[in-house]
Amino acid sequence: MRYHKIANETIRRLPIYLRGMLFLSEQNRKTISSQNLADIVGINSWQIRKDFSYFGDFGKPGVGYIVEKLIRHIKKILKLDKEHKTALIGVGNLGRALLAYPGFGPYGFNIVAAFDNDPAKIGKKIENINVEDVSRLPALSKRKVDLAIIAVPRDAAQEVADVLVEAGVKGILKFSPHHIEVPKKIKVISIDIATDLARLPYYMSA
Template sequence: MRYRKVPDETVRRLPLYLRGLRFFSEQSPDHVSSKILAEFLGINPWQVRKDLSYFGEMGTPGVGYKVKTLTNQNQRILRLDSVHNAVLVGVGNLGSAVLAYQGFRTYGIEIVVAYDSSPAKIGSKINGVEVKDISEMWQLNELDIDLGIISVPGGAAQSIADELISAGIKGILNLAPDYIRVPKKIKVISIDIAMDFARLPYYIPAS
């Protein structure tokens, strides 16, 4: 089944819905209303209804959406119904935190190998993932990996991105505080904790 194109802003919220839907499926109701889902996720009910309209399935008035059906559709749209292998580059504090975090697995994403330049880290295992020498990153070509996580210090991200792309990586999660340039066919999602934090004072009344 194909779905019509979903706007980026909706795609941004899809994993949030997935988390909410999983929560409700554990609580075991068959149906959930847009109102309850919205309240749980802290967004507007009309936004939920609009977003979910891209799924093809409408909720039943007074009853809501089928939790199980909606979960499956959400996973299919996000292409999370199959496992994706990922590589992580840069095993400092942030990289180690990412490796230790189990959250990716619940979305079908598996970090299978990590790279670092520090001799103290090369050869070690963190959370079951082997840390290899960054000079051997070209070997990625031989593995079935399409996602990369960049958690190197600022200034080093562009060259790592270039290497990942030439090794066949198609999507990059950039956790370094650098803007990176990539070919059009490559998708980059950047998280800069400082930039998100810098938005907070805007919302805080002067005391």
């Protein structure tokens, strides 16, 4: 089954729905109405119904959405129905925080390798991951890693990305808003904490 032309904004919301459904699944909930899902994820129920209409309707009248079925479907659409071996480049403060972060597992992300250029870190074990010399990055191509998280200083990001692309990585997550050049087939997502923080004051009472 293939899904075509799903809007980027819908794809952005699907992981949020998935997170809500995983939460419900943990609580052994079997079904949920779009209104209840809306309350949990903080997105309007009409928006949820519209998003789901892109790829068929998962709801049953009077019953709502079936939690496990919806989880399976969303994971399939997002290609999260298999493990994604992930490499982390840069084991500074941010990198260490990421290695310790327990939230990747439910989505099938498995950080299997970590790299740094600091001799003091290379060879150390952090959160059960052996820190390797960044000069060994090209060998990633033999290890079926398709995702990478770049947590290096801004000026090193482009160079690291070049090597990652060469090593066969297909998706990159980075933490600086600065543009990096990659071939078109490589997807890059940036998390920019300042941009998220920047919408907070709008909602704050005077």
